[in-house]
Amino acid sequence: MSDPWQECMDYCIEVTKRAGKMICEALQKDIAVMHKSSAVDLVTETDQKVEQLIISSIREKYPTHSFIGEESVAAGAPSALSDNPTWIIDPIDGTTNFVHRFPFVSVSIGFTVKKEIEFGIVYSCIEDKMYTARKGKGAFCNGVPIKVSGQEDISKSLVLTEMGFKKDAEQFQTMMANIRNILSIPVHGIRSPGSAAVNMCLVACGSADAYYHMGIHCWDMAGGAAVVREAGGVIMDISGGPFDLMSRRLIVASSRMIAERIAKEITEFHVGRDDTDD
């Protein structure tokens, strides 16, 4: 039977390449920075223009499909996931990196049907690395198959997380204590590349062994989740339960052993959900 979503995936790769080109061109010019929810939540005109390019190109071809895009949601669009084919888009994952020209900046797109991720594309455009994954068909970087390291011993692992400033003092303390707990296992090290989607792809290709985060969004996770899963990685909720795309939290790892150990070390804090006002 032919694959009903392969054509969407091929088109997505084409649009993502155009989006990456737009980002790389914008990096050659002055970047005007605006703020969203806080002084460290940055956005630029390029985030908005790239999202418009992606959504208008896809909507023209697939007018009945739904969209959840970071900048559309910031402008008031809903972010509830339905059974309809849905494109979940982060036009620039790593906006802070983009503003500073720190070289991990990606376009991330995940495509769901009946709330299941069918494929994911992450284009780390400065590095020119195009990560692609179709459910059941493996994960690739620039067309070459990739897989996780398979590491099971956390004391031999490299762990990724991100350290955004938390306005809530208690959450901030918990975030720092979690980092201290992981470092004290000990692990080989912790890194923060600054793009959730790239972080997942780094685990997917074996350059890191785990990534955990509380407080990101479905558009940061959808594309990379497909890539890491198809590369043989494990994805779970921060509690150790099943991964939930709208939960704003996740652990990805090269093995279940490492993911479960991280879940054990982490103290949770409340981050709300993408699909409720909670």
Ligand code: IPD
């Ligand atoms: C951000 C990146 C970053 C993470 C932030 C995200 P954005 O995405 O993924 O790694 O620490 O929480 O918001 O805002 O640049 O699309």
